[in-house]
Amino acid sequence: MTRKITAAALIACAVICRAATINDTTLDNSGINNHDHSACVDDSINPQKEAILSEITVQGLTGTQRIKDASSPFTVIAPKQLRDMSGTNIVDVISRTPGLAQISTGTGIAKPVIRGLGFNRVVVVEQGIRQEGQQWGDEHGLEVDGEGVHSVEILKGPASLMYGSDAIAGVMILHPEHSLPENTMQVKTGGEYQSNTNLGKYLLGFAGNAAAGKTTNLLWNWHYTGKSAQDYENRHDGKVGNSWFYEHSLQGMLGIEGKWGHSMMRLSNVNFKPGIVGEEDAYQRVIHTKVVNNSLWNIGKGRLKTIIGYQRNFRREYEEDEVALAMKLHTVNYDVKYDFAPLWEGMRMSYGIGGMWQQNVNEGEETLIPNYKLFDFGTFLTATQQLNKWHLSGGIRFDNRNLSELDREGTRLPGKSLSAVTGSIGAVYNINERMNIRLNTARGFRAPTVSEMYSDGVHEGSVQYEIGNTSLNPEHSWQTDLGFDYTSHIFSIQASLFYNRIDNYIFLTRLADVVTDGYDTYQYVQGDASLAGGELSVDVHPTQALHIQNSFCFVSGRKLHNSNDDDRWLPMMPPARWNCDIRYNFKDFAGGLCRRSFICANMEYNLRQNHYYAVDDTETATPDYALFNLSAGMDLHLFGHNCIELSVCCQNLFNKVYQSHLSRLKYVDTPDGHGYHAMGRNFCIKAYMPIDIHF
Helix, strand or coil: CCCCCCHHHHHHHHCHHHHHCCCEECCCCCCCCCCCCCCCCCCCCCCHHHHHCCCCCCCCCCCCCEHCCCEEEEEEHHHHHHHHHHCCCCCHHHHHCEEEEEEEEEECCCEEEEECHHHEEEEEEEEEEECCCCCCCCCCCCCCCCHHHHEEEECCCHHHHHHHCCCCCEEEEECCCCCCCCCCCEEEEEEEEEEECCCEEEEEEEEEEECCCCCCCEEEEEEEEEEECCEEEEEEEEEECCCCCCEEEEEEEEEEEEEEEEEEEEEEEEEEEEECCCCEEEEEEEEEEEEEEEEEEEEEEEEEEEEEEEEEEEEEEECCCCCEEEEEEEEEEEEHHHHHHHCCCCCCEEEEEEEEEEEEEEEECEEECEEEEEEEEEEEEEEEEEEEEEEEEEEEEEEEEEEEEEEEEEEEEEEEEEEEEEEEEEEEEEECEEEEEEEEEEEECCCHHHHHHHHHEECCCCEEECCCCCCCCCCCEEEEEEEEECCCCCEEEEEEEEEEEEEEEEEEEEEEEEECCEEEEEEEEEEEEEEEEEEEEEEEEECCEEEEEEEEEEEEEEEECCCCHHCEECCCCCEEEEEEEEEECCEEEEEEEEEEEEEEEEEEEEECCCCCCCCCCCCCCCCCCCEEEEEEEEEEEECCCCEEEEEEEECCCCCCCCCCCCCCHHHCCCCCCCCCCCCCCCCEEEEEEEEECCC
């Protein structure tokens, strides 16, 4: 039951947004924030927090800015929300957010979709750098440990201005855990159980902040997470074979901070092993290693930020314990940004350069994409200006992507060099203290991926033969967003509309009656397209304890210049969705031992998807369905300041048999010819216990 945290949704979110107690909190990728550290902060509802929460600062499209001044649409998901909700991965947890969906392969793999666009059109930023893990694949999930995610920021719309090629749909920023106050240590432990898959998860961690001199502090934060799940089941299919998965991850941080700034070194290693549904005795093994240095120096009234990181994604696909496909992807990310001192009152500017170097090496018997090297370079300038009730923002960026040394089993392939200029301009008008209107226009750019241009082989994970297209051109988009929000002590509303025109939209289509090596054959093609839609959220809180929130989101994606009904709609478009949450927050009881107690009922209604890509049965229509969920939780204070966070939930309360339109298992061959259905009823219980030690 996710919620938007904006100036217009204050009171509904105050009970779960710990950052609301901070007068000027920045959600950035450094993890430096000495205010927001305890999982057991007693954040009772307070109407006075309206003005405070509006000062929360986010990354935004043109750099760090306050929520109320941001012209581009985005959502912030707070820490307590993440821990109150259950899912099999971080995307599954947040996928009910308006405007967000997921492409799923069973219970272990999920990819984010923002306003109908997914795959390489969504950039995921974790530990300050973009996650690179062969994300072009349908069944390639995020190799990210959700337990290390403090909060999530979702930027909707072209974000090429800040993140370069591929951010044509938007950006999902996974913020790391914040640092503790000085001279504090924290031991963390927790676990989760889910009944449908017998999923078991446990967490062990240790963090601290110790003075290492008069002006310098030593910071650390380490944790280990283990997770395993068996095959899921539902009333129609019974046990869905080979839908199990295992995951183990280690994440650590060591850093220093002082008046001069901070420097932090982060390490993570995720070891993920999922089965491949539809392929007996087939599975994947993915090991993703990441090392990142994130530093900031205060230079006069300006700030210099530098990020450099290395990632290695080692992905293998097995058939009967024999390696069929093996790819090692090495990535070096770099980013340098300078925030200038204000040139005059209300004026802020930032300049930066960034990009990545990448190399792919094939080591398996089969070769789906060739070996290659890639170098990205981008430079950008952004500015914001406050003029009375107006807040203006904009910027411009230049990108170049060079693809070289392509080699397929000894055969050299031609490289490519692509360049683009992108930009954004937006404005927010504060009609009064409670009402704002926003307008933003952005230009996006996405270079074709190596898989889209050079694929030629069997993709075991997708159970299909894929063929690339070397004649593909880059995608270019123009998106316009219009937003409105209003808030009062008992009512808030947020509405946004968007239109996105994409030239040279790339998609995968099935070749009629073509079977290669026993697999259906698909090829990448492109054409002009448009997407239009919006989100509406209405939150009514007649009392401080009762919150009734409704949200509705929809997107329609269609090809331009096509009149054929079968060929009119874009593939993989999520259906319109209505979410309703009714939440009641109890007063503290049992002498203050039980705090932040709540019970929540949720209904998720997905409308029928009739707008599907029907050429050669690539997609089929999906009927409507409604899911009902219940959840409850509390903070149990048995140890003074420290507490145990408890939450329980029942997902799919009535054991509904359904298929998500974006589920890849909908098209897996089954005895009845209709693919596999989603998970049935699932009971979840979570416990999280941080123990603060002051010295």
